[in-house]
Amino acid sequence: MGSAPALEELKIPTQVKLAFMWATVMFMYIYVDIIGFYQPGLIGDILVGKVWVFEINESWMLLSLMLMTVPTLMVFLSMVLPGRANRYANIGLGSLHIMLAVGTALGEVHAYYVFGSALEIVLLSLIVWVAWKWPHAPASTTAAN
Secondary structure: OOOOOOOOOOOOOHHHHHHHHHHHHHHHHHHHHHHHOOOOOHHHHHHOOEEOOEEOOHHHHHHHHHHHHHHHHHHHHHHHOOHHHHHHHHHHHHHHHHHHHHHHHOOOOOHHHHHHHHHHHHHHHHHHHHHHOOOOOOOOOOOOO
16 A cells, blocks of 8 residues: 655745634634623623623724724735735734733633633734744845846
8 A cells, every 4th residue: 555645735825824814813703702692691781781891882882893893804904915014914913902812801700701812812923923924025136236
């Protein structure tokens, strides 16, 4: 019996890696929130206009949407921004969302939320790492002449 043939390994462009990681972060945000709806009392609090320690009002809703718009837009922007701007956007916004994930997980007692936050932090850290290690374009062969 022969060995199995080697599988082709394709090089995935940095932009594609980043876009897919932002999409994965977005799904984690969504699923952690959806699973949270099963906590006893949470729906009742929402119905009376309260989330955690915050009053649900226009400001809270706008800020929440603005924060969650970042991963949504970064899926697209990771594919279309020029390299330098792309790198800085991913490092900066990834770092911001790491701080938000850590901040929201502090003092949390629900294992599902801590687990989800830990995965979000790992994914966001990978985004920052991949952007930080963005390959540089090879030096032009005519630059030396």
